[in-house]
Amino acid sequence: MATLDLKSIGKSFGDAQVLHDIELSINDKEFIVFVGPSGCGKSTLLRIIAGLEEATTGSLLIDGDDVSDAHPIDRGISMVFQSYALYPHLSVFENIAFPLRVAKLSKSVLEDKVQRAAEILQLTDKLNLKPGQLSGGQRQRVAIGRSIVREPKIFLFDEPLSNLDAALRGDMRVELSQLHRDLRATMIYVTHDQVEAMTMADRIVVLNQGRVEQFGTPMELYHHPATKFVAAFIGQPNMNFLPATVTDVGDAGLCVQVDAGPALVLPVESAGVSAGDRVEVGIRPEDITQGAGGLNINVSVVERLGGISITYGTTDGGTRLCAALGGTADIREDQKAELKLEPKDCHVFDSAGKVLRRRQAPVLVE
Numbered sequence: 001m002a003t004l005d006l007k008s009i010g011k012s013f014g015d016a017q018v019l020h021d022i023e024l025s026i027n028d029k030e031f032i033v034f035v036g037p038s039g040c041g042k043s044t045l046l047r048i049i050a051g052l053e054e055a056t057t058g059s060l061l062i063d064g065d066d067v068s069d070a071h072p073i074d075r076g077i078s079m080v081f082q083s084y085a086l087y088p089h090l091s092v093f094e095n096i097a098f099p100l101r102v103a104k105l106s107k108s109v110l111e112d113k114v115q116r117a118a119e120i121l122q123l124t125d126k127l128n129l130k131p132g133q134l135s136g137g138q139r140q141r142v143a144i145g146r147s148i149v150r151e152p153k154i155f156l157f158d159e160p161l162s163n164l165d166a167a168l169r170g171d172m173r174v175e176l177s178q179l180h181r182d183l184r185a186t187m188i189y190v191t192h193d194q195v196e197a198m199t200m201a202d203r204i205v206v207l208n209q210g211r212v213e214q215f216g217t218p219m220e221l222y223h224h225p226a227t228k229f230v231a232a233f234i235g236q237p238n239m240n241f242l243p244a245t246v247t248d249v250g251d252a253g254l255c256v257q258v259d260a261g262p263a264l265v266l267p268v269e270s271a272g273v274s275a276g277d278r279v280e281v282g283i284r285p286e287d288i289t290q291g292a293g294g295l296n297i298n299v300s301v302v303e304r305l306g307g308i309s310i311t312y313g314t315t316d317g318g319t320r321l322c323a324a325l326g327g328t329a330d331i332r333e334d335q336k337a338e339l340k341l342e343p344k345d346c347h348v349f350d351s352a353g354k355v356l357r358r359r360q361a362p363v364l365v366e
Contacts (some may be wrong), residue, residue, distance in 0.1 A: 002063060002076075002153035002186040003028050004049065004224050009058035011044055011210075019210045022058070031180045034190045035197040035208035035233070042190045043158055045207070050079050050156055051186065055091070058311035062153060076153035078162050084139045086131040091120075093127040096145040117145040120182055121175075137168045141175070146182070157189040161196065163283055173199055194234055198222070231282050237310060237322045240288075241280045241349070242295075248275055254348060254356065256281060260317030264293030264343050268356035279356075282347035285310070288323040290331065293340025297321050302333050311337070 004026040011019035020042045025031050034042040047053040049060065051072035051168075052281045059068045067075050086095050096117055100110045115134055118124045140160055147155060157176075177200050180187055180366040191197060197204045198218045206213040206221065206229070214226045227230035231239045244264075249257040253267030258281055266281070273279070298312035304327070311323045311331055323339055331337050348356040 002084045003061075003316075004154060004186065004188075005061040005064075006038060006045075007043070007059045007061070009048060009055050009060065011041070011048060011053065012056045016182070017056075017210065018050075019055075022212060024212070024215065026186065026204060029184050029186055031177075031187045031189065031200060031202045031203060033034075033196055033197040033201035033203075034188065034207060035192065036213075037208075037233075038192060040054055040207040042192075042205075042207050043197075044156055046079075046156055046188065046190050049154075051080075052076055077156060078147035078150045078152035078154075079156040079158065080140075080143050080147050082159045084143045084163075086139060086142055088131050090130070091127065092123060092129055092131070092134070092142050093210060095131065096123075096127075096149055099146060099150050113149040115153075117148040120148065120179065122359070135168075135176075136164050137172055140164070140172065142147040144176075144179070153186065155183075155185055155187040157187065159191055160189075162189075162193075166282050169193075169196075176200060184189050190213050195236060198234065206233060212355075218345055224355075225282075225347065226355055228280065228282070228349045230353075231349070231355070235284055237285045237324065239282045239347075240319075240321050241282050242315070242319055243317070243322070244278060244279050244281050246273055246275050246277045251275060253359070254279075256348070258295070259319065260296075262341065264346065266343055266346055266348055266356075267359050268348050269359055270356065273350060275358065278351060280349045281341075282349060283341055285322045285324040287342060287345035288321075288325070289340045289342075290323075290325055290329055290337065291340040292338055295321075295339045295341060297323075297337055297339060299331060299333055299335055299337050303333060310315050313337070 006022050008025040009019055009022040027213055035041050048055050059066055071293050093178060095115055097110055097114050100113060118127055161172050201218055202216055204221055205215050214221055214230045221230055221234045242258050244256040244258045247257050249270045253265050254270050255265050257263050295315050299311060299313040300311040303310040307327045309325045309327055309329045311325055313319050
């Protein structure tokens with residue numbers, strides 16, 4: 001069992017507060033990803049969990065025990081850093097075995113643990129090599145192996161794939177997901193890459209300026225973002241935001257007029273919103289289709305990717321827009337195109353960036 005509870009965690013460096021009242025409960029064997037832009041506090045939060053930083057306020061519990069003041073080595077945690085931090089003069093075997101030698105384990109136990117870690121990470125035939133003879137992905141696996149042999153309660157990963165090229169990052173994402181299933185361990189992973197978060201996590205913590213914007217499964221964050229920040233951060237390409245004016249609040253929902261675009265009736269909770277208020281209608285590029293729908297764009301760039309055509313342009317109202325259309329879409333650069341929005345796929349955000357909760361399937365005003 002390895003549960004983790006963060007209770008009102010705050011962190012300040014002098015007068016600068018970088019974490020604000022963080023409340024999280026992480027279950028046994030979960031793969032949790034902290035994601036957010038640079039400077040949002042995700043690595044600081046991970047270091048507090050590891051015991052490398054001391055929280056200014058709040059407490060940290062592992063399996064129900066308060067470890068806020070415990071030494072890092074006494075927390076049952078192992079951390080894999082962005083840098084491999086391998087000893088270049090030692091073999092792969094000795095790099096993996098290093099923490100076990102420090103712990104003065106017997107030779108037979110040490111060799112057994114290293115061999116098991118090497119089998120899990122497919123490094124058995126590399127044990128006699130030096131780090132300089134390995135690829136970047138293999139070096140990262142050695143660093144992970146050094147963590148595995150310690151048999152920690154919780155694994156921490158601080159942007160471990162950021163130094164790898166794009167193709168290798170994709171391969172390593174699959175390997176780490178498989179490793180999580182094989183070890184059945186609690187893992188916390190920090191990244192700024194939302195693709196890594198979406199593909200690997202059981203649940204994602206989206207951080208922004210030291211605060212938790214939303215905590216949920218990848219599909220919850222994708223389909224039901226709580227704020228404009230989450231909606232913009234999760235999903236690739238990013239969600240579009242179309243400025244609009246509320247024209248009426250009725251039984252059918254919120255009536256809005258998109259700037260230089262269509263009129264929509266969106267059945268969302270309208271508390272605190274009145275006619276004349278400005279809102280933003282969010283629509284993901286993959287939910288936009290070609291056809292008569294009242295939204296015209298001036299196409300600037302079309303990226304043909306085979307199955308899809310990523311189309312960039314601006315609306316007649318001057319708002320930038322991206323649409324993921326079919327691979328054979330009849331659309332050309334430096335021409336106009338008419339696009340259609342399905343109101344059931346739209347999100348509405350108020351002036352504070354908070355989402356207005358949906359209440360039923362929306363309909364399009366003809």
